Amino acid sequence: MKLYGTTTSPFVRRVRVIAHEVGEPIDRLDTAPDEGQAALREVSPIRRVPVAVVDGRTIFDSRAIIEWLTITHGWHDVSPPRDKWRDLNIVNAIDAALDAVIQLFYLRRDGVAIDGTPYAQRQLDRADAIFAWLGKQLGADGKSFESGLGVAEISLVCALDWMDFRNAYPTKRAGIVESVREAWRDRPSLAASRPHA
Numbered sequence: 001m002k003l004y005g006t007t008t009s010p011f012v013r014r015v016r017v018i019a020h021e022v023g024e025p026i027d028r029l030d031t032a033p034d035e036g037q038a039a040l041r042e043v044s045p046i047r048r049v050p051v052a053v054v055d056g057r058t059i060f061d062s063r064a065i066i067e068w069l070t071i072t073h074g075w076h077d078v079s080p081p082r083d084k085w086r087d088l089n090i091v092n093a094i095d096a097a098l099d100a101v102i103q104l105f106y107l108r109r110d111g112v113a114i115d116g117t118p119y120a121q122r123q124l125d126r127a128d129a130i131f132a133w134l135g136k137q138l139g140a141d142g143k144s145f146e147s148g149l150g151v152a153e154i155s156l157v158c159a160l161d162w163m164d165f166r167n168a169y170p171t172k173r174a175g176i177v178e179s180v181r182e183a184w185r186d187r188p189s190l191a192a193s194r195p196h197a
């Protein structure tokens with residue numbers, strides 16, 4: 001699979017993790033430099049990563065790419081969702097926390113004095129509320145929302161690692177869900193894909 005993306009994006013990382021787990025090789029086109037951004041614009045009007053080109057198709061969005069990977073390769077040692085609607089709520093919540101914090105990160109990076117504004121506070125409050133809710137969804141072992149390592153757990157680990165990497169949200173505030181990251185820290189697919197500059 002040709003994958004447009006960076007080594008830092010949490011959305012790209014979740015695709016890299018699943019690809020590793022199911023045995024799909026990745027030929028990554030780095031979208032960090034200007035040439036990579038230009039190449040991304042050729043394949044996607046959304047201009048966000050990840051984008052995959054595979055089997056003569058172009059697929060936008062991490063979750064669509066993950067669906068392609070699991071439909072074509074099976075789940076291997078990744079846990080498939082048992083309760084699809086609950087799993088969708090969990091992954092949608094993680095995506096909303098990420099999206100809120102990513103918007104703050106982009107605004108700060110562009111020099112907008114966002115910190116301390118009501119907008120920034122709303123985004124941080126949203127992330128706090130989501131992590132508190134996610135904590136209540138955890139199973140008794142504190143490792144998973146259902147059982148094992150699935151897309152929801154992988155997405156959460158990628159989100160927390162990215163927030164730390166960018167100092168974009170104080171993950172101490174994420175509370176109890178930290179136990180998920182702790183539980184899966186050494187999984188080879190996660191260990192091999194930690195964000196780096």
Ligand SMILES: N[C@@H](CCC(=O)N[C@@H](CS)C(=O)NCC(=O)O)C(=O)O
Nearest residue numbers: 009010011047048049050061062063
């Ligand atoms: N829903 C998308 C979100 C992707 C996303 O937000 N990617 C970020 C990088 S972490 C991006 O490319 N942002 C560029 C921009 O918004 O201009 C997915 O799951 O793939």
